[in-house]
Amino acid sequence: MKTKTILLDSRPQGTPTEDNFKFIEQDLPSLQEGEVLLKSLYISVDPYMRGRMSAAKSYAPPYEVGQPFKGGVVAEVVESKNNTLPQGAVVVGILPWQQYIVHNGKGLNQVNPQVAPLSYHLGILGMPGLTAYFGLLRIGQPKEGETVVVSGAAGAVGTVVGQIAKLKGCRVVGIAGSDEKIAYLKNELGFDEGINYKSTANLQEAVAQACPDGVDVYFDNVGGEISDAVLLSMNKFARIAICGQIAFYNNTHPATWLRVEPLLLRSSALMKGFIVGDYAAEFGTAARELADWVKEGKLQYQETVKEGFEKLPETFLGLFKGENTGKLLVKIADRGV
Amino acid sequence: MKTKTILLDSRPQGTPTEDNFKFIEQDLPSLQEGEVLLKSLYISVDPYMRGRMSAAKSYAPPYEVGQPFKGGVVAEVVESKNNTLPQGAVVVGILPWQQYIVHNGKGLNQVNPQVAPLSYHLGILGMPGLTAYFGLLRIGQPKEGETVVVSGAAGAVGTVVGQIAKLKGCRVVGIAGSDEKIAYLKNELGFDEGINYKSTANLQEAVAQACPDGVDVYFDNVGGEISDAVLLSMNKFARIAICGQIAFYNNTHPATWLRVEPLLLRSSALMKGFIVGDYAAEFGTAARELADWVKEGKLQYQETVKEGFEKLPETFLGLFKGENTGKLLVKIADRGV
Structure with missing residues (x-):
């Protein structure tokens, strides 16, 4: 099993450019007991990631040069050796920028696909x-x-x-x-x-x-x-x-x-x-209140969705040009295909 | 009855100088019903007064050019036509820089001279x-x-x-x-x-x-x-x-x-x-706790006391040279003399 992956190739001086990113193709290991194979469906690009590209101390630790970018991802379990995450489950978590990921399941949150469009879990419900x-x-x-x-x-x-x-x-x-x-x-x-x-x-x-x-x-x-x-x-x-x-x-x-x-x-x-x-202890309550407001039509939500894994670097760089309205993210794949 | 008074003569450009102050001598009106004649005992000089010398909006309104400086003063009632402030009472309030003041008593707080030295009401208890x-x-x-x-x-x-x-x-x-x-x-x-x-x-x-x-x-x-x-x-x-x-x-x-x-x-x-x-509603409770700490020896307190009404401008200007240790104030007169 192969996956495309995006690495931090170099740290930016000032505004990042496409040169700071590197695409590779790598082999994935076979699944061990407790692991799942994830297929990325939506990947989020967010301004705070700029901070993680630098070596300086910030509120999130720096990315390592030569290692993958990481951020919010909605993914589907396409193969499972994990009891709590069956095939077909949809999860959200902080994950590497890869088309496919082998993961032990820790830190992933399962989401109910009925509540809202899947991408909402990277935005208004995320x-x-x-x-x-x-x-x-x-x-x-x-x-x-x-x-x-x-x-x-x-x-x-x-x-x-x-x-x-x-x-x-x-x-x-x-x-x-x-x-x-x-x-x-x-x-x-x-x-x-x-x-x-x-x-x-x-x-x-x-x-x-x-x-x-x-x-x-x-x-x-x-x-x-x-x-x-x-x-x-x-x-x-x-x-x-x-x-x-x-x-x-x-x-x-x-x-x-x-x-x-x-x-x-x-x-x-x-x-x-x-x-x-800082407010992690209250995430559950808050997400439920937000979901209610969305369902009741009290909160409108807009996304700008780019298509294709290879669009990730340019979509991220667009954040700093002030071009997007609403949540900016990239669709990687459809569910269940 | 005459009093010396210190007026704001001009607004400072940058650091204030003695030129911004003006001493005058003026006649006091005779006491009306409800009024008291106050003798200033201690006058406080504080950094925030610099802001009031400027015309710009700040948290305290500007002094008017040609009008007296104002600030914290401990004063003694030396003559009274006011039922609640008898002769001999000691009060603290925001008052003009004058040796003697005719006042209607509003906004003055009577202090107990037994609790602590009188000057403390401009400092640790003030x-x-x-x-x-x-x-x-x-x-x-x-x-x-x-x-x-x-x-x-x-x-x-x-x-x-x-x-x-x-x-x-x-x-x-x-x-x-x-x-x-x-x-x-x-x-x-x-x-x-x-x-x-x-x-x-x-x-x-x-x-x-x-x-x-x-x-x-x-x-x-x-x-x-x-x-x-x-x-x-x-x-x-x-x-x-x-x-x-x-x-x-x-x-x-x-x-x-x-x-x-x-x-x-x-x-x-x-x-x-x-x-x-901002915390005026809680002044009473706080002042009592501070007074207890002082009495129990848990709070040490130091003052730098200059002597004489005419020393007020130079004492105030000393604030900006970082020369004083502890509370800086000027003693104007002894009580009851």
């Missing part, structure tokens, strides 16, 4: 959805009538943040990078206002206009100048959830510019970084 | 003590065995922060600006380690050495490069209380340098600004 849920509700703690701003608003996390904030009765302002995205946020997802940061000359003024009562909650997916513009409109006792800092992931030096400490002091504001794993 | 108490315990939430770092450690707030952290069983590291201060923190107040930022070539390394297990709580009185050095040693789930940013109070432009957001993200850390007034 890591991005849970990230939105915990960052907004645990750190942001939005109250009815408050103003919530989210950057990276059209992405996998941002779209869920804004919709949950609307469910909580807030005024929601999304910041994104194209008029199409802004139209989608307002017309499809019910955001109150949108700001296209690419076509706005004075972002600070645009935020102030979109938030006449100031900003109570800021869910920060991007960092940098976009965030500076929002932070300058913070209300007293504002809460800022630091979820992503994609503006800096390709930096080769520590990021510098506006100091937030004086702003936090002026507003008695709270800022907290987090990763979804 | 705003600085309460600031230390709430910032450390409510935001820092130190747990036994954790490492707590405090900057401005030898100041009115810092000395109390470090001692409460010791009471809670923490390893305490203080950052201050002279070897004498460091010796005082370690020998008199029981700090575990001290860093003299003025004589340390590599502050980041010094923090790492003084905190071999990393930093769990940082109580920030100063901001700037000192804070950067501490933040680079943050542990997962660190808590940072932003109390003061004296490094920037004399800046004429927004402060820029290290961005903290990527650091907060990496460590799932929490940073919160606050002012003591």
